[in-house]
Amino acid sequence: MLESLAINQRVCVIIPTYNNAKTLQRVVDAVLQYITDVYVVNDGSTDATANILSQYDQIVIINQPENRGKGKALQAGFKRALEDGFDYAITIDSDGQHYPDDIPVFLEELSKHSEPVLLIGNRDMQQAGIPGKSSFGNRFSNFWFWFETGIRLEDTQSGYRMYPLKHLPKKLYTNKFEFEIEIIVRTAWNDVLVKNIPVKVLYDPAERVSHFRPFQDFTRISILNTVLVVITLLYIKPRNFFRKLKKKSFSKFLKEDILQTQDSNEVKAMSLAMGVFIGIIPAWGFQTVLCISIAVALRWNKALAFLGSNISIPPFIPVIVFLALQIGGFLVPSDQPIHLDFDHINMEAIKIHLLQYVLGSFLLAIFASISIGLIFYLILKSASRKAKKHVE
Template sequence: MKEKEKPKIIVVIPVYNHGASLRQVVERALVAGWPVLVVDDGSDDDPLEQLTGLDCVKLRLPVNKGKGAAILAGAREAARLGYETMITLDGDGQHDPAEAELLARQAALIGRPAIVIGARRMIQETVPKASLFGRAFSNFWVRLESGQELADTQSGMRLYPLRELLALDLTCSRYDFEVEVLVRAAWAGVALSSVAISVHYPPPGKRITHFHQLRDNFRLTLLHTRLLLRRLAPWPHRRLCGQPAPPQEQKPRFPRPWRTMQMLFREHSSAPGLATAVWLGLFMGALPLIAVHTVAIIYVAHRLHLNKVAAVAASQFCMPPVVPIICIQVGYFLRNGQLLLDLSREKWLLEIHLRLWDWLLGSLVVGPLLGLIGAVLVYWAQTRLFRRQTMDKGPPQ
């Protein structure tokens, strides 16, 4: 990043009760040559008092509103001060401010409005196992909702283009903000990118976190539900940026069906992606979507960026009569506490509306379980095949 470009970028540090570590973080950012804005999100320990004598901008929110609200307040203040871009850092010392340069360089290479995430190399022994699982879980859902493969959707070190950030229609104000902003930015045409950064996790006894396992995970569950439902809706998203022009290719004179089939087989073919597609196909295949199973599965797989061939192929295991009868029996048992052993015309034809209801209820139990079995088998087979191919190739020369 050229020196003359740095004044357009400001480091924003949202802080809540991290006064003990804040001064060192700000000092390191200033030494790296960045202007700094600190946003105190209604802390009890008055962290801004720790910054006496440091040349930085300070903003205090009167009450605690959450990390997302603090980031947006910092974005509005940075824009008012004339900056075009901000890089956020956590105030607990987890990030190295000198590595903000990596995010700025990546944004310059992209050449259009982009959010650049500092993907943490979580290789320390002190990294909590819950953090590793939470990151993988969040990455999975963000991929379904946005179609983007991102290495760390929970990192707090990010570069944001201010104009596009402030134009997004965001509803979350706490930890769920950092997921929502990525998905809605992708829908709006803002590029998403990642660069690897280091991370420091203190030992468990010295670690301070304000993430509430029950409350914040519940907020994230509600958020992912809303984003997933919106992703499945057919109406378009409001665009803030145009997509980059694709490279010009000479169009073939004749259609190439074999190449099209190859593309369909290979798209979204990672082990987690194929396992999810199989789960979707088996789940939707068990539903009573009479005469529209294939169309519905292709639509949902397309919207969620899953392999359509795998999803449709998996759904064929749910063809009548076996799986529908199992679903009807399970649904009937849920309603009546016993299996439907009466095979009379009255029970299966004259009460067909009740059998359809049983089918729906039963499919909500059988479908997810059947899908889970199929997904585990596919994931195991894919990872086993990948390991075998890696071993056959041998170590790099």
């Protein structure tokens, strides 16, 4: 099969298994019809799994002394496959829900890509027999994967996948079912293409043994997504923004990412105003991360938000602090007078008049952001009218 598709990559199959003796042999036999390089990771099974696997001489068996979770089983398989020189690994569950005759679908898709790709089988979750909790869990996972990576998928929970072994994160932190979320999110963060391909699925309650524990595993998945969202907002989104800015000249960036975006004039004006507000309030050291994170969450213009936050560059800082202290001092009188000359505006002055500064900076931020946002909106509106007349 590999030869017929002219694939230049070495591909193996990894089958993690834990107490799936009812279906394991059927899965292994079917997989061997398509690929001869097969690894089975026995994750501490206590049923007849070991006896079944002892019948095979042509596969590699990796025995875990105790049940450590699907994530650890897959990592053990990845490590051994890498050591043996494989480039890609197809993972298939041993509970019989996946059809091994879909392996050629993965191989055919791989033959179309010259760059690394992570493929996830897209199951028909609307077909009869699919548990409602599985459909809900998949939609839940799809949403957070999109939020964390910007990639829209229809199925992020399928265990039927093809992994680019040499392009996976070097260190992975989760052990159980949440591992399959961590690895696709962090692989996408490494600029590896992640996409769905259609596969069949079978849910047979008479044979299928699920080890998913709804409360415990859903809680672990929720905690993982919370951590990934925080990393996304505080690091990944700002990182991607600066990468994009670095790749373009400033004039090209200004034209393509600010002036000619599909954002409405209202959104552009609010994005700049929000950046100005964040740039003035006392969020020292976090202004860029904060304004870009808010822009991402609200789906506003990140470039304009970043531009607005730079109102706090060094030449403007003394003016901003001075005005904030004066506004705050007017509203909250102090026993110690606030000096009016810039030479006395330093950290010591801010400490002495902290309440006045904080209150004044927020009021100044509100006034400045509304004023600048409104002026920018009027400029954009005027430019839009002129452009429309020019076209006519």
